[in-house]
Structures are given as structure tokens and as C-alpha cells.
Amino acid sequence: MAGIAELGVGIGWRPEIDLTVERLPGVDFVEVVAENLHAGHLPESVVLLRERGIPVLPHAVSLSLGGAEPVDLGRVEHLGEVAEAVGAPMVSDHVCFVRAGGLDSGHLMPVPRTRDALDVLVANVKLAQRNLPVPLALENVAALLEWPDGELSEGEFLAELVERTDCWLLVDVANLYANARNIGTDPERFLDEIPLERLAYVHVAGGVDHGDVYHDTHAHAVLPEVLGVLGELCSRVTPPGVLLERDDNYPSDAEIASELAAIRAVVTGRQG
Amino acid sequence: MIDENEVSAARERLAEKQAELLHALLANGPAPAGFDEQRLGVEKRALLSKRRGIVRVLGPAVADELGDRFRPLFDAYAVEHPRRAGSRAREDAAAFAEWCRAAGELPTHRKARWKFWRSH
Amino acid sequence: MTTPATGRGPRLSPEQLGYLAAGPGRAAETALARLIDRGLVRVSRDGLVTAVHRDGQGAATGVERSVLEHVRTAVRFGTVVETAAHDSEMRLLRTLLVSLGLMRLPRRRSASWWVYLVVAALLAVLGIAVPALLIGTVFFVLVSLRLLGRNALTTAGKEELARAAASDRVLAVALHGFRGEVAGTPVGDLFELPRSVVRTIQLKKDRKSTSDGAGAAVSSCSSCGSGCGSSGSSCSSGGSSCGGGGGCGGGGGGD
Numbered sequence: 299m300a301g302i303a304e305l306g307v308g309i310g311w312r313p314e315i316d317l318t319v320e321r322l323p324g325v326d327f328v329e330v331v332a333e334n335l336h337a338g339h340l341p342e343s344v345v346l347l348r349e350r351g352i353p354v355l356p357h358a359v360s361l362s363l364g365g366a367e368p369v370d371l372g373r374v375e376h377l378g379e380v381a382e383a384v385g386a387p388m389v390s391d392h393v394c395f396v397r398a399g400g401l402d403s404g405h406l407m408p409v410p411r412t413r414d415a416l417d418v419l420v421a422n423v424k425l426a427q428r429n430l431p432v433p434l435a436l437e438n439v440a441a442l443l444e445w446p447d448g449e450l451s452e453g454e455f456l457a458e459l460v461e462r463t464d465c466w467l468l469v470d471v472a473n474l475y476a477n478a479r480n481i482g483t484d485p486e487r488f489l490d491e492i493p494l495e496r497l498a499y500v501h502v503a504g505g506v507d508h509g510d511v512y513h514d515t516h517a518h519a520v521l522p523e524v525l526g527v528l529g530e531l532c533s534r535v536t537p538p539g540v541l542l543e544r545d546d547n548y549p550s551d552a553e554i555a556s557e558l559a560a561i562r563a564v565v566t567g568r569q570g
Numbered sequence: 571m572i573d574e575n576e577v578s579a580a581r582e583r584l585a586e587k588q589a590e591l592l593h594a595l596l597a598n599g600p601a602p603a604g605f606d607e608q609r610l611g612v613e614k615r616a617l618l619s620k621r622r623g624i625v626r627v628l629g630p631a632v633a634d635e636l637g638d639r640f641r642p643l644f645d646a647y648a649v650e651h652p653r654r655a656g657s658r659a660r661e662d663a664a665a666f667a668e669w670c671r672a673a674g675e676l677p678t679h680r681k682a683r684w685k686f687w688r689s690h
Numbered sequence: 691m692t693t694p695a696t697g698r699g700p701r702l703s704p705e706q707l708g709y710l711a712a713g714p715g716r717a718a719e720t721a722l723a724r725l726i727d728r729g730l731v732r733v734s735r736d737g738l739v740t741a742v743h744r745d746g747q748g749a750a751t752g753v754e755r756s757v758l759e760h761v762r763t764a765v766r767f768g769t770v771v772e773t774a775a776h777d778s779e780m781r782l783l784r785t786l787l788v789s790l791g792l793m794r795l796p797r798r799r800s801a802s803w804w805v806y807l808v809v810a811a812l813l814a815v816l817g818i819a820v821p822a823l824l825i826g827t828v829f830f831v832l833v834s835l836r837l838l839g840r841n842a843l844t845t846a847g848k849e850e851l852a853r854a855a856a857s858d859r860v861l862a863v864a865l866h867g868f869r870g871e872v873a874g875t876p877v878g879d880l881f882e883l884p885r886s887v888v889r890t891i892q893l894k895k896d897r898k899s900t901s902d903g904a905g906a907a908v909s910s911c912s913s914c915g916s917g918c919g920s921s922g923s924s925c926s927s928g929g930s931s932c933g934g935g936g937g938c939g940g941g942g943g944g945d
Contacts, residue, residue, distance in 0.1 A: 302632065313734055313738060313764075313765045314732070314736045314738050314740045315732065315733050315734065316735050316736075317732070317733070317735060317882075318732060328935060341735070341736070342735055343734075343735050360626060361585035364584075365588065366582070366587075366588055367581075367585065369583075378680075392623050395588055397655040397656075398585065398588035398589045398592045398655075399585070399588065399589025399590075399592055399593055400589075400593045400654060401589075401593065401596050401654065401655060402652075402654060402655045402656070402657060403592055403595065403596065403617060403651050404617055404620055404621045404624075404653055405616070405617055405620055407588075407591070409584075409588075410584070411586060412584075413580075414580035414583050414584050415580075415584055417576065417580045418577060418581050420583050421577045426682040428584040431633065435643055442612050442616055442726060443605060443606065443609035443612070443613045444605075444606070444608060444609070445587075445604075445605075446603070446604025447604065461601070489672060511612055513616065514690035545614050546763075547744055548732070548740060548742070549742060549743075550727070550729055550742045551732075552590045626763070627764075630763070630765070667822045
């Protein structure tokens with residue numbers, strides 16, 4: 299498979315900040331939450347960004363590819379339709395599950411890092427890939443708890459997933475930081491283990507400490523430590539794209555612009 | 571190449587584990603073996619907080635009307651009614667409002683009256 | 691919010707002028723206009739209004755504080771105005787304007803003008819049999835018109851309003867509303883607001899020599915809710931990217 303296109307620095311497009319996203323300097327690409335869009339009537343703002351030539355990448359949150367249940371092809375089809383409607387070069391979802399036993403967790407849950415879970419994930423990803431018009435990238439999630447009996451490290455788990463499915467990776471450095479804080483993942487080892495040549499792009503987001511737990515809220519400022527993990531990643535590879543995710547408690551345009559500038563500084567600084 | 575039967579067997583084992591975890595986190599089920607109990611508590615509260623926040627956003631009038639009672643009422647509702655797979659957030663918000671009305675925490679005629687006014 | 695006088699009497703805030711010009715709805719529009727002007731709230735293409743800071747910082751008046759509190763998560767433009775128009779802070783604003791001698795309390799204008807009109811109509815019907823009663827009809831019609839026409843503004847209030855000019859975009863909203871025009875330019879355009887967003891505010895005539903001081907320019911979008919999308923995605927469950935955890939962010943812990 300050919301390499302991924304250069305994306306640059308981007309931001310998650312959200313309805314509340316559509317005009318901000320349009321006005322911000324230095325937005326090279328955007329991501330939309332696929333479940334919130336209908337291919338038939340895209341938001342005016344998204345159409346306008348497309349007309350300007352800004353790549354729009356659909357990001358899904360509900361495929362539950364790490365779930366034991368068979369993939370819901372209706373959701374895959376919707377993602378594909380959105381991808382075609384916005385002319386996306388790639389789509390993404392997470393290495394996680396959100397549905398099990400008839401319940402919906404309402405949030406991205408980590409999968410056990412076992413052979414069983416990997417085999418199921420691989421089967422699900424392959425089925426999704428066959429039903430998608432563009433390549434699929436998969437993202438590491440932030441976990442607040444650790445499954446018992448893990449047989450692989452998170453990096454090894456993702457590396458094998460890529461090897462067996464030929465998927466791309468969407469590395470969320472904030473999730474990596476969260477896992478380092480909350481369940482003791484070693485970010486450097488993670489970065490050593492994953493196939494960086496399959497890196498599609500990177501997510502950066504803010505969060506907050508509650509006692510000794512770090513919550514990846516997407517509603518607070520990006521911590522310098524998270525930019526540190528981004529720097530670590532950039533010291534190994536030049537990421538094709540880096541995207542800021544902000545989902546709530548949106549700060550002023552100036553503050554968002556400065557977060558994007560800080561991200562760009564890390565990326566270009568390392569490029570020297 | 572992993573064969574189909576092996577994958578289905580893996581699915582069954584995984585399904586059981588995942589269902590057990592969600593049941594513990596969302597519906598006060600027993601803690602699954604091997605998990606850190608304290609972390610289960612953290613995850614449970616985080617999921618509840620996220621769900622509560624979404625329902626507050628989708629039904630601000632209900633949240634405003636309940637005021638300080640919103641949180642305890644929502645938390646009681648949530649554990650009684652974990653979100654079913656395939657349900658929508660708006661349905662959750664509507665079901666919570668309905669649950670509050672049934673419990674006498676919200677006036678029941680409100681909706682009908684609005685319809686009357688809005689029919690003009 | 692009164693600043694030192696440059697002419698006669700204290701200069702009024704835009705919000706107060708808005709109230710004088712067209713009642714609580716206009717004052718609410720003006721409060722929102724100033725918050726947009728100062729970058730304290732943002733408005734999306736679809737008219738979702740959200741506060742830029744969660745702690746309400748930057749509010750200069752009680753109405754503004756109340757608006758900022760309301761839009762901590764996204765609320766539709768028209769709903770923001772409607773809610774603020776009915777806020778208890780508006781009563782305080784009116785009380786202040788009355789105490790400054792710029793307005794009369796609405797009760798004094800008597801809501802009973804229509805009672806006199808009904809009496810007049812009754813007399814008119816009876817007048818078919820007893821034509822002399824038609825004199826009474828004329829009398830009661832005149833009483834009714836007098837009560838209806840009684841202005842909410844005092845002479846001083848009218849003078850204040852006459853002196854005010856739409857010298858900036860916030861004052862333009864106060865005097866003409868988001869849906870009004872200044873020198874041929876729609877006021878909403880001064881804020882780069884899409885027409886569809888501005889139209890969520892119900893049109894309200896400016897106060898002329900006679901008008902109803904208690905009327906509110908309110909939108910009819912009372913059940914628009916937050917306007918956030920919700921598609922039943924499950925990462926964030928709502929899939930709603932607004933507030934409370936759309937996208938993939940966590941729940942923020944046990945708060």
C-alpha cells in the first residue's frame with residue numbers, strides 16, 4: 299500500500315467551533331466525527347473547508363472493532379458514505395469495544411491484550427476494510443483500568459494488528475500519556491514496538507488530573523507532558539499529520555491558535 | 571491464517587469477559603476477577619459522569635428544573651437503566667425525563683401544555 | 691453600568707438603551723451582542739452559542755452573567771435571547787430604569803384597556819335600540835385608546851432614546867436589534883452572523899410614541915434545546931460533540 303499523504307497540522311471540526319476552525323490560521327486538515335454527519339447533508343462549514351482544499355477525515359467512534367460481537371456493517375457503511383461525501387483519503391476508529399452483553403459503555407473501552415482479543419479484532423478489522431472505500435487507521439485508546447492476563451504489551455498488540463491487517467495507525471499521544479500515568483504503559487517502549495512507517499497521523503488532546511488519575515477529557519488545555527510525548531515520537535519519525543482534538547469547554551480562538559502553534563513548533567522543531 | 575472456528579471460539583470467550591466487565595461498570599454487576607477494584611470504581615464514575623454530562627447537554631431544561639436533584643436522580647436512574655446497545659443518547663435523555671416524571675420528580679403535564687402553545 | 695455623563699444626565703449602557711428601545715427582548719439581544727463583541731461567547735454557523743470561559747468572566751451586567759451561565763454548553767441563538775428576556779435580572783433592569791425616571795411601571799398603564807373596549811362594543815350593540823348610548827360608545831373607545839396608547843417611557847426616557855446613536859455595533863443592536871438595519875446594512879452582518887441565525891429572533895418593532903413596554907422580543911424556538919447533534923454513536927455515546935463529552939474524551943472522573 300502506498301504511503302499516506304502529508305496532512306500537516308489540523309484540528310477536530312466540531313459544530314460549536316465551525317467558524318473558529320474556518321478562521322484559524324494554519325489549519326491544514328480537519329477531522330469530523332463520522333457518527334454526527336450525514337453524507338446527504340453535510341454541514342455548510344465542512345463543504346466550505348472542502349472547497350478550500352482542506353482534507354476532511356472522518357473519525358468513527360462506534361464500530362466497536364475490538365468487540366466480541368460481529369461488526370455492525372451498517373455503521374461501517376455509514377462511515378464509508380461519509381468518507382466518500384467529503385472525499386476523504388482515509389478513515390479511522392479505535393482499538394476498543396463499546397458494546398457487549400447488550401449494553402453500551404458510552405465510551406471507548408480497552409480490549410484485553412490477549413491472543414483471543416487480537417484474533418477477533420483482526421477478523422473485525424478485515425471485514426470493515428473490505429467494506430470501506432478508503433484505508434482504515436486505528437487509534438490507541440486511553441484506559442483507566444487494566445485487563446488481567448495480558449499476553450502482549452500495547453505496542454506488540456498494535457504491531458501484530460498492523461502486520462495481520464495492513465491497517466494504518468493513528469497514535470494518540472495524549473492517550474499514551476494517560477496510559478503511562480494510569481496503567482504504567484512505557485511510551486518509549488510503545489513507540490519502539492509499533493511500526494512507525496504505518497503511522498497515518500497523530501492525535502493531541504488536553505486532559506486533567508483528578509487525584510492520582512489523569513482524565514483524557516478533550517476539554518482542558520494540552521499538558522506540556524503530552525507535547526513531550528509528541529516530541530519523543532517526532533524524534534523517531536516525521537508524522538504525516540498531527541491533529542488537536544477539543545470536544546468541550548472551547549477556549550478563545552487565540553488560545554486554540556496557540557495550542558496549534560505549540561504543536562507545530564514541536565513537529566517542525568524536530569524536523570530542524 | 572487463523573481458521574473461522576478458532577475465531578468463533580475466541581469470540582465466545584471474549585464476549586463473556588467483555589459483557590461481565592460492562593455489567594460490573596454500568597449495571598452494578600459483580601466485579602470480574604483479576605481487576606483492581608479501585609480502578610473499576612474510577613472507571614465506573616468516569617462512565618457515569620460522561621453519560622450524565624451528555625444527558626445534561628441534551629436536556630438542559632430538565633437538568634435546570636431538577637437543579638441540585640439532577641445528579642443524584644440521574645445516578646439512580648443510570649444504574650437502573652444502563653444504556654442498551656444501539657440506543658441513542660437522545661433516547662437516554664428522554665427516558666430519564668420520563669423516569670423523573672414517573673417518580674413524581676417532574677410535573678407530568680408540561681409536555682402537553684407546550685404542544686398546545688406551540689400549535690399556534 | 692452607567693458611565694460618567696457627557697451630556698445631560700447619566701449615559702445609559704447599551705443594555706439599558708435596548709430596554710428603552712424595545713423592551714426586555716431587545717435588552718437580551720444587546721447583552722448577547724456585547725458578549726459576542728468582546729469575544730466572551732462564540733456563535734457557530736448553525737447559531738449555537740457557547741461561552742468561551744466557564745467561570746463567567748467578563749460579564750458586565752447581571753443579564754450578561756446569566757447568559758454566560760446559560761451557554762456553558764451550546765444553546766441556540768434565539769433561545770439564548772428568549773431565556774435572557776425572561777430572566778429575573780430583567781426585572782431588576784426595569785426597576786432601575788423606573789427609578790431613574792425613564793420608564794413607568796407597566797401596571798400604571800393599566801392592562802384593562804380592552805375592558806373599556808368591550809364596554810364600548812356592548813354599548814354599540816345596545817345603541818341599535820337606544821341610539822343615545824352611542825355617545826357612551828365613543829367615550830369608552832377613547833378611554834380605551836388612551837390607556838392603550840400610554841407610553842411606557844417617560845419624557846426623560848424618550849429624550850434618552852432620541853439622543854442615542856448607533857455609533858458602534860452593540861449600540862446598533864440596542865437601537866435596532868440584530869434583525870434591524872443601520873444605514874442600509876443589516877445589523878446581523880456587523881457581527882458576521884448568518885441570516886438564518888439572526889432570523890431565530892422574533893422580529894420586534896422599535897418603540898415609537900406608543901408601544902408596549904412589557905412586551906418581549908422573544909424567539910419562538912423554545913424547544914430547540916441545545917441543538918447538539920446526537921446520533922447514538924457510542925464512544926461518546928451521544929456522538930454529540932457538544933458538551934459533556936463528545937468525540938472521544940473521557941468523562942472527567944467522578945465530578
